[in-house]
Amino acid sequence: MNILTTENLSIGYKKTAIQQQLDLEVRAGEMVCLIGPNGSGKSTLLRTLCGLQKGLKGKIKIEGKDLTLLNNTQKALSLSFVLTDKVEVDNLSVFDLVFTGRYPHTTWLGNRTENDLRITDEAIDMVHLRHKRNSLINELSDGEKQRAMIAKALAQCTPLIFLDEPTAHLDLPNRVEIMLLLRRLAKETRKAIVLSTHELDLALQAADTIWLMNENGIKTGLPEDLVLEGYIEKTFTNPQVNFDSATGSFNMHYKTDKEIKINGKSTLVYWTKRALARAGYSISDNAAKEIIVAINSWTFNGQVFNSIACLVEYLENMK
Amino acid sequence: MKTETKTTILFICISLLCTALFVADLIFGSITIPLRDVFNSFIHHQTDNNYYEIIINFRLPKALTAVLAGLSLSVAGLLMQTLFQNPLAGPDVLGVSSGASLGVAVFVMASSFVPAFLGVSGWGIVVSAIIGGIGVLLIMLLASFKVRNSVSLLIIGIMFGSMAGAVVSILQNHSNPDALKLFVVWTLGSLSAVSWTYMQVMAPLIIIGMLIAVFAQKQLNALLLGENYARGLGISVVKTRLVLIIATGLLAGATTAFTGPIAFIGVAVPHIARGLFKSSNHSIVIPASALCGASLLLVCDIVSQLSVYTIPINAISSLFGAPLIIWIIIKNSK
Numbered sequence: 049m050n051i052l053t054t055e056n057l058s059i060g061y062k063k064t065a066i067q068q069q070l071d072l073e074v075r076a077g078e079m080v081c082l083i084g085p086n087g088s089g090k091s092t093l094l095r096t097l098c099g100l101q102k103g104l105k106g107k108i109k110i111e112g113k114d115l116t117l118l119n120n121t122q123k124a125l126s127l128s129f130v131l132t133d134k135v136e137v138d139n140l141s142v143f144d145l146v147f148t149g150r151y152p153h154t155t156w157l158g159n160r161t162e163n164d165l166r167i168t169d170e171a172i173d174m175v176h177l178r179h180k181r182n183s184l185i186n187e188l189s190d191g192e193k194q195r196a197m198i199a200k201a202l203a204q205c206t207p208l209i210f211l212d213e214p215t216a217h218l219d220l221p222n223r224v225e226i227m228l229l230l231r232r233l234a235k236e237t238r239k240a241i242v243l244s245t246h247e248l249d250l251a252l253q254a255a256d257t258i259w260l261m262n263e264n265g266i267k268t269g270l271p272e273d274l275v276l277e278g279y280i281e282k283t284f285t286n287p288q289v290n291f292d293s294a295t296g297s298f299n300m301h302y303k304t305d306k307e308i309k310i311n312g313k314s315t316l317v318y319w320t321k322r323a324l325a326r327a328g329y330s331i332s333d334n335a336a337k338e339i340i341v342a343i344n345s346w347t348f349n350g351q352v353f354n355s356i357a358c359l360v361e362y363l364e365n366m367k
Numbered sequence: 368m369k370t371e372t373k374t375t376i377l378f379i380c381i382s383l384l385c386t387a388l389f390v391a392d393l394i395f396g397s398i399t400i401p402l403r404d405v406f407n408s409f410i411h412h413q414t415d416n417n418y419y420e421i422i423i424n425f426r427l428p429k430a431l432t433a434v435l436a437g438l439s440l441s442v443a444g445l446l447m448q449t450l451f452q453n454p455l456a457g458p459d460v461l462g463v464s465s466g467a468s469l470g471v472a473v474f475v476m477a478s479s480f481v482p483a484f485l486g487v488s489g490w491g492i493v494v495s496a497i498i499g500g501i502g503v504l505l506i507m508l509l510a511s512f513k514v515r516n517s518v519s520l521l522i523i524g525i526m527f528g529s530m531a532g533a534v535v536s537i538l539q540n541h542s543n544p545d546a547l548k549l550f551v552v553w554t555l556g557s558l559s560a561v562s563w564t565y566m567q568v569m570a571p572l573i574i575i576g577m578l579i580a581v582f583a584q585k586q587l588n589a590l591l592l593g594e595n596y597a598r599g600l601g602i603s604v605v606k607t608r609l610v611l612i613i614a615t616g617l618l619a620g621a622t623t624a625f626t627g628p629i630a631f632i633g634v635a636v637p638h639i640a641r642g643l644f645k646s647s648n649h650s651i652v653i654p655a656s657a658l659c660g661a662s663l664l665l666v667c668d669i670v671s672q673l674s675v676y677t678i679p680i681n682a683i684s685s686l687f688g689a690p691l692i693i694w695i696i697i698k699n700s701k
Contacts (some may be wrong), residue, residue, distance in 0.1 A: 137592070
């Protein structure tokens with residue numbers, strides 16, 4: 049069943065549309081990653097889908113109900129979100145933060161029923177923060193804080209969760225952990241999860257569906273299909289960088305004005321090439337001079353170097 | 368459960384402290400009245416007792432005023448800090464007190480031009496103080512949309528205070544001596560200025576303000592996370608803002624109207640309460656601020672009575688509160 053459907057949606061500010069005619073859908077248990085260059089409108093789309101700003105045209109339906117016709121509480125029961133807004137509160141415990149997710153379900157005084165307390169603790173368990181339950185949020189690491197915010201969204205018990213760049217400002221292990229966590233939650237709780245990210249490689253590995261956004265609109269599909277059809281390459285390739293669809297990674301372009309030949313074991317050659325590219329060398333079999341690479345020895349011009357650093361230094365002094 | 372037990376114990380301790388301070392405030396003064404005589408004054412309505420008049424008609428309303436003013440200024444400060452998302456917000460810092468002064472000044476001095484106003488009653492002063500307070504509060508709220516930096520907002524508040532002060536000076540220059548005296552007495556006003564008659568006006572207003580604050584605790588907690596998250600939790604931010612402004616205006620306005628401006632209690636006490644209870648949850652911090660504020664103002668009152676020369680309550684609260692604000696700014700600038 050579709051949790052979220054948009055029909056002919058236009059988004060933007062005032063009269064200027066950033067994206068038009070968007071027909072999107074998200075199913076229960078699906079994890080969608082929204083990717084695209086800066087300024088393509090990722091945050092605007094998420095804010096519009098969250099109901100934080102109005103769409104210019106078209107409809108957003110959550111479980112078949114028009115988002116604009118829902119009142120504040122109904123909205124809060126349909127969707128929850130984690131934004132890039134910083135939550136900086138002294139003396140706020142993880143439990144109290146996550147408990148705020150229960151507000152749409154509580155009476156106007158925010159009374160704590162057994163059920164609310166249980167769901168709050170379950171949400172804390174799901175993001176593996178039980179040991180930090182009574183810690184203050186300002187004492188958490190960035191990764192833990194992000195997990196606490198996700199727990200708050202979980203405690204809200206909505207069928208749909210939006211996350212705007214949940215992995216920003218995190219180190220690689222934490223980025224991977226958050227992506228795996230969200231994927232696991234989507235599968236275990238059958239929630240629909242939509243997140244925007246700049247982590248292309250992570251998104252391509254973790255998402256069920258990619259929403260690829262550029263100035264021409266949104267292309268949706270399985271990550272692998274979008275790669276093979278060349279959409280990822282087309283969107284992100286520019287004079288400085290290109291997407292290598294063979295490896296799924298990005299390569300930087302350096303200005304190279306000298307040619308050199310290289311020979312040796314493939315891993316060694318790969319990393320040597322990268323250092324040479326930075327120093328301004330491109331690899332060509334027709335070049336006059338050759339580097340022979342072996343473990344811990346780089347032979348060039350009759351000299352042996354024991355590291356790439358020594359080799360590059362020699363090449364630069366040659367000029 | 369551990370934190371909940373700790374919170375309960377803290378609440379009991381502070382309530383006991385507050386009660387003890389209240390009794391102490393009745394005992395100590397220009398003359399020290401023994402505890403037994405204090406109790407006797409309550410039990411036997413014997414007007415011939417020397418102490419009866421002092422306790423019932425002077426010290427009791429003064430102690431009650433200290434409690435009410437302390438709790439209402441502290442809770443008003445707490446509401447403003449959450450509303451403005453600014454740790455330095457408070458009734459006096461953001462110009463609410465000067466707005467209230469301006470309201471009172473306009474009301475009192477206008478009565479010297481318009482004879483119909485001559486019957487200056489407690490109600491008139493209260494209403495004008497509340498209107499003046501809420502007016503400045505609304506302007507500051509508009510300014511807070513443009514200026515996010517807390518210290519900048521503080522400076523704008525101080526500027527508004529100066530402007531209100533200037534207008535008050537102009538009014539003073541052009542008013543008759545009777546109205547001028549009435550206003551100056553108000554600005555010097557102290558906790559003892561509130562008689563039983565005035566108490567009948569002040570107490571209900573503060574109780575209404577407190578009730579609004581208590582009923583808005585869920586919205587306040589949601590606002591701690593920022594406006595977007597509050598909206599995501601189903602809170603109407605616009606409506607909440609309006610409700611909080613009314614509550615703050617009632618609490619700070621009514622108190623200032625009767626006691627005159629009392630500085631720094633509103634800014635400082637919420638920080639003490641949050642630090643003491645290690646919580647930002649308003650269901651804990653509202654009663655905690657109320658109790659701490661009441662206790663603190665009782666201490667200030669006892670100190671002001673015990674000294675050889677009576678020190679104005681405003682001076683004592685400033686001596687205590689100003690260093691605390693400097694400390695908050697230094698802590699936040701790290």
